[in-house]
Amino acid sequence: MKSRILVCALLALALLLSGCGASSHDASSARQPAHPAGPAQGRSEEVPLRTPGGGQGTPSQDTISTFALDVDTASYDYARATLREGRLPDPAQVRPEEFVNAFDQGYAEPEDDGFSVQIDGARAGADGAALLRVGLQTRTADSAARRPADLTFVVDVSGSMGDPGRLDLVLDALHTMVDRLGPGDEVAIVSFSDQATVRLPMSPVSDRARLHEAIDTLAVEGSTNLEAGLVTGYREAARAFRPVAVNRVVLLSDGLANTGDTSWQGILDRVEEYAARRVALLCVGVGREYGDTLMEQLADHGDGAALYVATQEEARKAFVERLPATLDLRARDAKAQVAFNPAAVASYRLVGYENRMLSQQDFRDDAKDGGEVGPGHAVTALYALRLRPGASGQVAVATVRWQDPDTREPAETSRAVEMSQLSGELWNGAPPRLQVDAVAAAFAQRLRRAGDEFFPDGLDGLAGHAERLATATQDPMVTELATLIRTARTME
Secondary structure, eight states: OOOOOOOOOOOOOOOOOOOOOOTOOBBOOOOOOOOOOOOOOOSSOOOEEEESSSOOHHHHHHHHHHHHOOOOOHHHHHHHHHHHHTTTOOOOOOEEEEEHHTSSOOOOSSSSSSSEEEEEEEEEETTTTEEEEEEEEEEOOOOOGGGOEEEEEEEOOOGGSSSSSSSHHHHHHHHHHHHHOTTTTTEEEESSSSSEEEEEEEETTTTTTHHHHHHHTTTOOSOOOHHHHHHHHHHHHHHTOOOTTTEEEEEOOOOOOOSSSOHHHHHHHHHHHHHHHOOOEEHHHHHHHSHHHHHHHHHTTTOOOOOOOOSHHHHIIIIIIIIGSSSSSEEEEEEEEEEEOOTEEEEEEESSGGGGOOGGGTTTOOTTEEEEEEEOOOOEEEEEEOOTTTTTTTEEEEEEEEOOOOOOOOOEEEEEGGGGEEEEETTTSSSSSHHHHHHHHHHHHHTTTOOOOOOOOOHHHHHHHHHHHHHHHHOHHHHHHHHHHHHHHTTO
């Protein structure tokens, strides 16, 4: 059988926050619903702090940053594909957090099913500039011991999927997945163009011949009624729902809906009842022209993630190496909250996550949607800070809250970081992986043409940093990042 590929799932994780308390105490096992240990001292003066959106406010309003975890990587994947083709990505489709979270972090794993948290940082130039990193890691899972999976694949077979690198990539991916899943797993296949059709109801993967035959019947036709496809897919997933299994709808499409309701909000309104039944959504994007906004919003609001795959190599890596270990969930509705000490921090800005922001009150409102996090995933958030001259003591406290995937029982863990833990200058002595994160974030900022006083190096400077870090980390993805930056430089 020819080598096949996949664009499947890595519900990958989102980011959170925690650090080491003033006594460097690791509270990763703490589950009490206490408020974040936000700094209580030093609030005598109302010092303006910058909110993640760039506004100004008082410490009582703006010392706390809250957001839902996000596990998407589609923005980086799609930017990489467009740059390889000799095009700059649309600035509106560049999300810095997805650039950062595409890279390996090397965080330590927790011993339990919660999160380990790392919080560190470095000085980033004059005038008190600093970069703060908050990282989250879940424990990997033994693919042989994971729960069974019920996967409903919703496949776009509309006319636009006939272009090379679209339906052909999806078909190879599906064939590969059927061969890689194990005993107890079940698969359903729904296709859509003008209308939606159940090509195969939920069936055990032991019946591989029947599954491969159903995949081979998929052919391009008609327009793109994505709404009909998802509604039919969710209905099939709900009909075959197994409480003991991981139940997931996987949408494979270029996201170019042109028939039926074409808005993510309208589509999700139609499937909301089914989505509430613990059926997560994974959006896998393909194609040179790609409906990024629709696919990203469907994933964010459908308790899932969005990926983009352009080549067989990328698809094989996503599926063969990571899919078997990522079908389970470690956490539902995960949220992060960081409380800054106004005596030490004059201003802060969260890099990215603009469409995942939450109010402070949403953090412990378990009815508010967060992010879904799978096993073995790391997520990173970067904050650009302005530190006060001569400040010492605690910089920030990071807290993450999540729900058990089965019982919905909430849990929390927190850590803090001290001024003494900021490791010198960013480009001279900071951990290599922190520097890689800074390069990835700065590159994203350049691609979306956003001014950034905390990452002032031009593309030549960023490429030089990436090339140096590729040698230090021996990471092929960092080598590729350097190449992509050089490519973008030629198109400036």
